[in-house]
Amino acid sequence: xxxxxxxxxxCVLERKAQIKTNKHLTDHxxxxxxxxxxxxSLVLPGQFVHVQIPGMEGHILRRPFSVYHTxxxxxxxxxxxxxxxxxxxxxxxxxAGDTVDVMGPIGHGWTIPATCQSALLVGGGVGAAPxxxxxxxxxxxxxxxxxxxxxxxxxxxxxxxxxxxxLGQSVPCSTDDGTYGYHGFCTDLVSKSLDKRSYxxxxxxxxxxxxxxxxxxxxxxxxxxxxxxxxxxACGIGxxxxxxxxxxxxxxxxxxxxxxxxxxxxxx
Amino acid sequence: MAVNLEVNLGGLIMKNPVTCASGTFASGHExxxxxxxxxLGAVTTKGVSLNxxxxxxxxxxxxxxxGMLNSIGLQNPGVQTLMERDVPWLKEQNxxxxxxxxxxxxxxxxxxxxxxxxxxxxxxxxxxxxxxxxDSGGLTFGTDPEAVNAVVSECRKRTKRPLIVKLTxxxxxxxxxxxxxxxxxxxxxSLINTLLGMAIDPYKRTTILARKVGGLSGPAVKPVAxxxxxxxxxxVSIPLLGMGGITNGLDAVxxxxxxxxxxxxxxxxxxxxxxxxDVIEGxxxxxxxxxxxxxxxxxxxxx
Numbered sequence: 001x002x003x004x005x006x007x008x009x010x011c012v013l014e015r016k017a018q019i020k021t022n023k024h025l026t027d028h029x030x031x032x033x034x035x036x037x038x039x040x041s042l043v044l045p046g047q048f049v050h051v052q053i054p055g056m057e058g059h060i061l062r063r064p065f066s067v068y069h070t071x072x073x074x075x076x077x078x079x080x081x082x083x084x085x086x087x088x089x090x091x092x093x094x095x096a097g098d099t100v101d102v103m104g105p106i107g108h109g110w111t112i113p114a115t116c117q118s119a120l121l122v123g124g125g126v127g128a129a130p131x132x133x134x135x136x137x138x139x140x141x142x143x144x145x146x147x148x149x150x151x152x153x154x155x156x157x158x159x160x161x162x163x164x165x166x167l168g169q170s171v172p173c174s175t176d177d178g179t180y181g182y183h184g185f186c187t188d189l190v191s192k193s194l195d196k197r198s199y200x201x202x203x204x205x206x207x208x209x210x211x212x213x214x215x216x217x218x219x220x221x222x223x224x225x226x227x228x229x230x231x232x233x234a235c236g237i238g239x240x241x242x243x244x245x246x247x248x249x250x251x252x253x254x255x256x257x258x259x260x261x262x263x264x265x266x267x268x
Numbered sequence: 269m270a271v272n273l274e275v276n277l278g279g280l281i282m283k284n285p286v287t288c289a290s291g292t293f294a295s296g297h298e299x300x301x302x303x304x305x306x307x308l309g310a311v312t313t314k315g316v317s318l319n320x321x322x323x324x325x326x327x328x329x330x331x332x333x334x335g336m337l338n339s340i341g342l343q344n345p346g347v348q349t350l351m352e353r354d355v356p357w358l359k360e361q362n363x364x365x366x367x368x369x370x371x372x373x374x375x376x377x378x379x380x381x382x383x384x385x386x387x388x389x390x391x392x393x394x395x396x397x398x399x400x401x402x403d404s405g406g407l408t409f410g411t412d413p414e415a416v417n418a419v420v421s422e423c424r425k426r427t428k429r430p431l432i433v434k435l436t437x438x439x440x441x442x443x444x445x446x447x448x449x450x451x452x453x454x455x456x457x458s459l460i461n462t463l464l465g466m467a468i469d470p471y472k473r474t475t476i477l478a479r480k481v482g483g484l485s486g487p488a489v490k491p492v493a494x495x496x497x498x499x500x501x502x503x504v505s506i507p508l509l510g511m512g513g514i515t516n517g518l519d520a521v522x523x524x525x526x527x528x529x530x531x532x533x534x535x536x537x538x539x540x541x542x543x544x545x546d547v548i549e550g551x552x553x554x555x556x557x558x559x560x561x562x563x564x565x566x567x568x569x570x571x
Contacts, residue, residue, distance in 0.1 A: 012301045060486050060539050061331050232327050234538040239294035241343045242329040
């Protein structure tokens with residue numbers, strides 16, 4: 001069991017945020033820019049915000065979203081979201097000037113292993129977003145960073161340009177339909193990358209089956225791997241025990257003990 | 269005008285009528301960024317068993333219209349951890365502490381209470397009789413008057429502290445169970461626990477909860493809870509801790525008018541992490557506006 005204090009990295013704040021833009025990117029993907037005090041400057045890579053969406057009183061729970069990127073000078077925090085249900089569908093109807101209630105930053109995000117020299121980041125679908133700030137941080141820390149992205153279609157590779165601009169190199173991508181890059185799953189690209197050079201750290205986020213498949217490859221090669229897991233949650237601050245993940249160290253809460261976990265301790 | 273907010277819940281003096289519903293607030297520490305737990309009438313801790321339970325498989329929750337279902341399964345680390353870690357923290361904050369006691373057998377309830385009797389910081393017990401009784405094939409204690417009588421009277425023998433018994437609404441006539449608990453020595457009753465419900469994904473053709481059914485809570489249950497508090501108030505003479513869908517001060521006032529001496533805020537904590545404080549402030553504003561000098565005037569004051 002966790003000891004008191006373990007779950008707290010920083011204070012969780014609650015703030016009113018104003019929507020600056022809410023842009024439709026493709027199919028089910030949207031990007032929302034929020035202007036909010038304090039939280040953008042406190043967010044660490046891999047942390048999330050817990051958002052109450054206005055105008056849906058019959059749906060009482062908040063929705064968790066990993067932070068994609070921030071611009072502290074503008075108090076700006078950006079999230080990438082996918083329509084998966086009523087809440088995210090409702091979010092698409094919000095526009096500039098609308099207000100949402102935001103709790104954050106929440107959770108244990110990514111941490112750079114002390115001896116890390118070369119990192120491989122693997123993002124599937126909307127899971128490319130929670131890795132972006134980590135890529136920035138690794139890049140700043142002079143860690144050699146490679147990124148592999150996968151999505152259903154070329155249009156859904158919405159984070160690619162941002163990663164390429166950061167790294168100054170093209171990012172290997174896979175698409176399920178073959179409209180861009182490698183035709184197939186990004187797990188094949190992960191194997192290829194690992195054959196080409198050695199990495200001492202892998203970070204992965206995406207749909208759970210994809211995370212599982214990536215971990216099977218990287219853990220088999222003995223590479224320390226960290227994953228961001230998203231579970232159904234209610235409170236978002238560690239109280240309700242809805243979002244538990246089974247680990248070799250017992251049940252952990254994905255909201256505050258995660259969302260980033262050492263893959264070697266996760267029991268799939 | 270300063271409103272008197274202090275109430276006496278079966279011997280437990282609360283500085284105001286508001287506590288949190290067990291299981292929605294952990295032991296308060298998780299809410300420390302939003303709530304000074306000393307401001308609450310009491311903190312009711314997450315249900316605790318003797319050696320801890322791992323709880324149910326996930327998914328454990330489903331959002332439903334104006335509410336949610338949960339089947340957490342009373343995951344808890346056991347009474348020792350509560351006594352060593354949570355109660356001392358709550359006492360450092362000067363909180364009043366109600367410990368929610370769970371068990372899968374009569375013996376387990378008794379053992380948990382016996383363990384807690386050695387812990388100075390506990391101010392009252394809330395006995396959760398909505399647990400399945402493994403000795404009678406998993407039947408819920410709280411639906412069987414004989415089992416309720418046994419649990420309450422055995423716990424009663426072991427403590428002089430205020431004993432609150434938390435009733436399940438999943439019965440034909442809640443007053444039968446309420447009277448049984450009163451006769452067995454309960455100092456107060458809390459109600460309602462969650463209503464059994466179900467949520468289905470029509471595309472997958474499966475239930476959303478791994479355990480198929482779960483407890484419904486949130487604003488959706490408020491009318492049912494109010495009716496049950498009112499019926500129970502008319503049936504027993506011990507005080508009631510009312511709960512079920514309270515999100516603001518006026519909701520709380522409605523429960524007091526129906527007969528509750530105190531109220532608990534549950535699912536609202538998930539929507540709004542400082543809901544408990546908002547409810548205290550809401551009750552105060554209502555009293556000020558309505559010229560109510562003592563919050564006790566509201567109890568059962570339904571015309």
